[in-house]
Amino acid sequence: MKSLINLLVQRGLVVNLISVFLLAVGIYAALNINREAFPDVNLDQIMVSSVYPGASPKEVEQLVITPIEQELRSLDGIDKMISMSFPGSGRITIEVDPDAKNRDQITNDISLAVNRAKLPSDLPFDPYVIEIEGSIIPVIRLAVSAPLSDLELKRLSNDIKDDLLNVKGVAKVTLLGDRKAEIRIEVDPEKLNREHVSVNDIQNVVRSWNLNAPGGDITTEEGQKVVRITGEMISAEDTGNLVLRTNASGDTLKVKDVANVTEALSIPGTTYDVGGRPGISMLVLKKSDADIIDTVDHIHEYVANISKKYGDDVTMSSFQDFSKFTRMRLGVLTSNGQVGLILVFISLILFLRFSVAMMATIGLPIIFMTGLFGLYMSGITLNLISMMGFIMVLGMLVDDAILI
Numbered sequence: 001m002k003s004l005i006n007l008l009v010q011r012g013l014v015v016n017l018i019s020v021f022l023l024a025v026g027i028y029a030a031l032n033i034n035r036e037a038f039p040d041v042n043l044d045q046i047m048v049s050s051v052y053p054g055a056s057p058k059e060v061e062q063l064v065i066t067p068i069e070q071e072l073r074s075l076d077g078i079d080k081m082i083s084m085s086f087p088g089s090g091r092i093t094i095e096v097d098p099d100a101k102n103r104d105q106i107t108n109d110i111s112l113a114v115n116r117a118k119l120p121s122d123l124p125f126d127p128y129v130i131e132i133e134g135s136i137i138p139v140i141r142l143a144v145s146a147p148l149s150d151l152e153l154k155r156l157s158n159d160i161k162d163d164l165l166n167v168k169g170v171a172k173v174t175l176l177g178d179r180k181a182e183i184r185i186e187v188d189p190e191k192l193n194r195e196h197v198s199v200n201d202i203q204n205v206v207r208s209w210n211l212n213a214p215g216g217d218i219t220t221e222e223g224q225k226v227v228r229i230t231g232e233m234i235s236a237e238d239t240g241n242l243v244l245r246t247n248a249s250g251d252t253l254k255v256k257d258v259a260n261v262t263e264a265l266s267i268p269g270t271t272y273d274v275g276g277r278p279g280i281s282m283l284v285l286k287k288s289d290a291d292i293i294d295t296v297d298h299i300h301e302y303v304a305n306i307s308k309k310y311g312d313d314v315t316m317s318s319f320q321d322f323s324k325f326t327r328m329r330l331g332v333l334t335s336n337g338q339v340g341l342i343l344v345f346i347s348l349i350l351f352l353r354f355s356v357a358m359m360a361t362i363g364l365p366i367i368f369m370t371g372l373f374g375l376y377m378s379g380i381t382l383n384l385i386s387m388m389g390f391i392m393v394l395g396m397l398v399d400d401a402i403l404i
Contacts, residue, residue: 019366026369029376034291036137036326044079046110048092050127052120057085063120065090068127071113077106107131139286140296141176141320142303143272145279146313150265154181156310157280163309167302169286169295176272176281179265183239191258197244202255205242209233236261274315296323337368 050064065083069092072081077100082093096106111129119127142164144157161173185206187199210233218227233239240256255261272281286295299318306316341361348357 019362022366022370022373025373026366029373030369033372033376034289036292044096044098045131046094046096046107047130048094048110048114048127049089049130050091050119050123051089051125052123053088055088057087057090060088060090061085064123064127065092067117067119068092068114071117072110075106075109075113076100077102077109137285137322138283138320139292139322140284140299140318142282142284142299142316142318143274143279144282144314144316145274145277146310146315147277150179150278151181151263153278153280154179154265156314157282159310160306160316161282163302164282164284164299167295167298169290169298170284171287171290172285174283174285176283178280179267182264182266183233183236184262184264185239185255185259186262187259195244195253195258197253197258201244202259205244205255206233206239209242210239236263274317292323292326296321337365341365 048068050060050068052060052064055063061083065085069081069083072078072092072094077097078094079097080095082095084091084093094110100106107129114127114129117127144153144160146153146156148156157175157178161175164170164173185202187202192198211229214226214228216227218225240254240259240261242255244253244255244258246252272279284299286292303316303318306314341364344364345357345361348360352360
């Protein structure tokens with residue numbers, strides 16, 4: 001060790017070049033390292049959710065949860081399952097065995113097992129499987145309101161959602177308070193009696209025409225082509241023009257002749273208000289490799305220009321900004337570093353020569369930047385945990401420098 005110290009003392013130029021290099025790569029790492037609110041942690045959890053409107057918790061457990069659990073028990077790599085039944089819905093939380101070798105395949109196996117389960121035929125949607133990831137986390141919540149009808153507000157929120165997905169760093173946008181669009185048919189009993197039409201007749205016509213199914217292959221002179229039957233209803237006008245019956249003279253009876261067909265939204269489960277006006281809340285999630293502060297800044301830029309694109313009546317505000325935790329920790333880290341350098345220099349200058357005190361003080365940011373470059377090269381982000389560690393290390397360096 002003594003010979004190494006003598007060598008470094010005799011090669012002052014080499015030491016200075018190494019110090020400048022470490023400081024430069026540290027600055028490069030500080031400008032390019034990703035900043036996060038929380039570290040990327042694999043939670044080892046997979047959730048299976050299902051919706052069964054009108055069913056009691058007991059029915060959900062017997063008809064939905066139990067058949068899925070029976071299929072899941074045959075899979076390897078599952079440590080524990082926790083199932084919960086609610087009125088009209090059910091959820092199974094699966095904890096993956098941390099020692100499982102086929103971790104990447106487990107989610108796919110669970111999806112296949114859910115598809116094999118014998119579930120009620122009147123389920124509105126198939127159960128969906130979600131892998132709970134720590135890399136895709138929410139960064140901010142937004143609220144949109146405008147003096148529009150519920151249907152127009154939904155269309156506006158869908159347009160804004162598409163815009164946000166094009167913002168750099170945004171991975172997903174979830175609409176909270178969004179309601180499913182539906183075509184509502186309100187029959188007139190007097191017209192039904194007059195035309196001798198039943199509700200089942202209307203139901204059968206709508207079911208037979210509202211479909212999107214393969215029709216097989218057909219061979220033509222140009223070659224073989226695929227036939228597909230597409231008759232999905234996209235508007236209330238399409239539904240109203242469905243023919244219930246016709247006669248030899250060409251007279252037709254349509255759905256709109258015996259019913260009022262309108263576009264509407266499903267009954268809301270949760271209502272959101274923004275300044276006393278109906279609104280929709282949006283939860284924005286960032287990509288795993290995106291910087292949380294840069295992503296939130298890009299979102300704020302879009303929010304500031306929302307009125308220019310959709311009109312002055314459209315208001316959009318942000319709340320629950322998760323990047324403030326990262327900004328706060330960075331501020332603490334920066335202020336601690338500045339105060340620490342000043343205190344170290346003042347403490348050393350009282351007992352040592354100016355040149356010695358200055359060189360000892362300069363060594364602290366070089367060490368700090370070297371550690372920051374090590375984090376960057378290892379793929380670790382600046383988050384609440386890593387920055388707390390940096391603050392502790394910086395404090396120990398300051399204490400050691402003062403003691404020396």
